[in-house]
Amino acid sequence: MIAENLAILRQKIEETCKKAGRNSADIRIIAVSKYFGVDSILEAKKCGLTDFGENRAQELVLKFERLQNEVIWHFIGTLQKNKVKYVVNSAELIHSVDSVELVEEINKRAEKIEKVQKILLEIKTSGEETKSGLETEIEILNLVKKCSELKNIKLTGLMTMAPLTDDVNIIRKSFRDLRNLKNKINNKGYNLTELSMGMTSDFEIAIEEGATMIRIGSAIFGDRDYSKDWRQI
Numbered sequence: 001m002i003a004e005n006l007a008i009l010r011q012k013i014e015e016t017c018k019k020a021g022r023n024s025a026d027i028r029i030i031a032v033s034k035y036f037g038v039d040s041i042l043e044a045k046k047c048g049l050t051d052f053g054e055n056r057a058q059e060l061v062l063k064f065e066r067l068q069n070e071v072i073w074h075f076i077g078t079l080q081k082n083k084v085k086y087v088v089n090s091a092e093l094i095h096s097v098d099s100v101e102l103v104e105e106i107n108k109r110a111e112k113i114e115k116v117q118k119i120l121l122e123i124k125t126s127g128e129e130t131k132s133g134l135e136t137e138i139e140i141l142n143l144v145k146k147c148s149e150l151k152n153i154k155l156t157g158l159m160t161m162a163p164l165t166d167d168v169n170i171i172r173k174s175f176r177d178l179r180n181l182k183n184k185i186n187n188k189g190y191n192l193t194e195l196s197m198g199m200t201s202d203f204e205i206a207i208e209e210g211a212t213m214i215r216i217g218s219a220i221f222g223d224r225d226y227s228k229d230w231r232q233i
C-alpha cells in the first residue's frame with residue numbers, strides 16, 4: 001500500500017511543480033511516521049524515502065533505538081525542555097523551535113555531543129490558540145538573532161501549520177506569510193533556505209507557495225489508528 005500511495009503522491013507533486021514552474025528535486029518529502037511502526041518505516045525506505053518525521057520525543061527515541069541512522073529523523077512536534085537531549089541525539093532537523101529557552105537548551109545539549117543542531121523556527125501563521133509557534137515579528141527577529149549567536153545551533157528556515165479550514169485562500173495566505181517572513185529575515189542579512197509547510201491536505205498549495213519540505217503522513221502510510229499503543233511499534 002505504501003508503494004502505491006507514494007506513487008500517487010509523487011505524481012501529484014510532479015504535476016503541482018510543473019504548474020508552479022518548480023523542480024520537484026527541490027522539495028523534500030518528510031514522511032510523518034507517527035503512530036506507525038518500524039516495519040512501515042522500512043517499507044517506505046525501500047520505496048526511496050529517506051526522511052522521517054516524528055512529533056513525540058518518546059516515540060522518536062523508541063524508533064531511533066531500533067533504526068539508528070538508517071533513516072534521517074526530523075522532529076516536528078511540541079518540544080519540552082526536558083526532552084531536548086533525546087531529540088538532539090537523534091534528529092537531523094528540529095522543525096518546531098519557538099522559544100529562547102528551547103534554543104538555549106538545544107545549544108547546550110548539542111554542544112555536549114559536539115553537534116551543530118539544525119533547527120527551524122515554528123511560526124504561528126494561523127492565529128489559532130491551539131497551535132504553537134512564534135507570532136510577533138519582534139519576537140521572531142530576536143530569536144533569529146539569538147540563534148546566530150549560538151555556536152551549536154544552525155537555523156536553516158521556518159516551519160508552519162496552516163489553519164484547520166477548507167478555505168483555500170486562508171491556507172494559501174498562511175503559507176505565503178511564511179515565505180514573506182523568510183524573505184524579510186534574509187533581507188536583514190540572514191540566509192534562511194528552508195520552508196517546512198504543507199501536509200496531506202494542503203501540500204499542493206504549500207508547493208505553489210515555495211515549500212522546500214512537505215510533511216506527509218496519511219497520504220503515505222494511510223489513516224492513523226490513534227487507539228493503538230505506540231509503544232508496541
Ligand SMILES: *Cc1c(COP(=O)(O)O)cnc(C)c1O
Nearest residue numbers: 032055076199200215216217218
Ligand atoms: C501529523 C503531522 C503532519 C502530517 O499530517 P498528515 O495530515 O497525516 O499528512 C505534519 N506536520 C505535523 C506537525 C504533524 O504533527
